[in-house]
Amino acid sequence: MTDAERSASDPVALEIDGVTVDLAGHRIIQEVSLNARGDIVGLIGPNGSGKSTVLRTVYRMLRPAAGNVRAGDRDVWTVTPREAARVIAAVVQDTPSDLDLTVAECIATGRVAHGRPLGRDNSEDSDAVEQAMAQTGVVDLAHRHVSTLSGGERQRVQLARALAQQPRILVLDEPTNHLDIRHQLDLMALVRDLDVTILTTLHDLNLAAAYCDRLVALQHGAVVATGTPDEVLTPALLHDVFGIHARGITNPLTGRLHLLYADATERTP
Incomplete structure (x- = not known):
């Protein structure tokens, strides 16, 4: 992560390769791999699936038990915190x-x-x-x-x-928490237009579909699907991973995927 990297016009690549995290004797995430360069990659999954844990290995809050996290051509865990902070910035949920x-x-x-x-x-x-x-x-x-x-x-x-x-890499953990709908849309539009590599977690699957270039779905700490929103947010995956009945349509205002939900008591045609 050199000054030349920071000044380059191309965004810095983020590569997570086979990352495994153990906490208090329990395996939290298992061999998670993903990569991003100049796009928005969204981590999705139910509570406890390991999304925030993956982010913590990127911004150096949790050292992986196995695997590595690379920003550009350097492992983020082999450089000083200040060197890492010149390339990676994070917005987390538990700030004082x-x-x-x-x-x-x-x-x-x-x-x-x-x-x-x-x-x-x-x-x-x-x-x-x-x-x-x-x-x-x-x-x-x-x-x-x-x-x-x-x-x-x-x-x-x-x-x-x-x-x-x-930063050249921006890590966002539920960035739209506490925001009203206008500021949710404003923030995601701002993030979308940044010339950096972005890894984010999002609970709102429609925001994920509207603003992420690619999605990585996690379940029980492992990757179960990777691809574009249309490829990942299928009725089968939404049922298997989230336990919901949902169907995708094209949002007439944006041309992007938009999900329609039905709770367990409602029958979908």
Whole structure:
């Protein structure tokens, strides 16, 4: 993960190869493999399927028991945390809500990966923070303390912090949590237009179908399907993995797959 990689016009490739994770003597994920380069890859699956665990191996919160995670031509676990942070940024679900920082200060922490302590930013840092705030629509919140924000506002601030980091790979764990429908669509449209490699988890399968280029379905910690949304989100897979009855149609507004659901008490024609 060199400076040349970061400055290259092509997004950095992310490769997860045979990753296995054990926690407290239990195998959580088993030989998960996937790759992404310049596209949006969505991890889907029911609660407990291992989606967030896979992400944690990418942003260095959980070291795999086997397999490796590569960003560009380097294993993310063989470089320093700062080197990894210059290439990979993450937006996670369990960020603290009681930070004694303003929104602008919180977003500026994304610049630490580039070697400058807080309070000693230069014009490049300031530009990156201002651009990230504008992209995520939090300029008006700049002087608010993070502890005073709603869940949705905090989510957008965390995305802005990640963007200020200027990563080549962006990892998003349920990025639309706490957001109303307008901000869900705005955030996913913003993510779609970024010139980076993106790996995300999404519970909302229609958001996954609308915005992801490829999907990887997990069940019991293993990959059970990989492909485009149309290839993965079939009635058979949705029944087998999620235990639901569903059928896909073409959304007339977007031309993308859209799922229709029926609960267990309803009969589908």
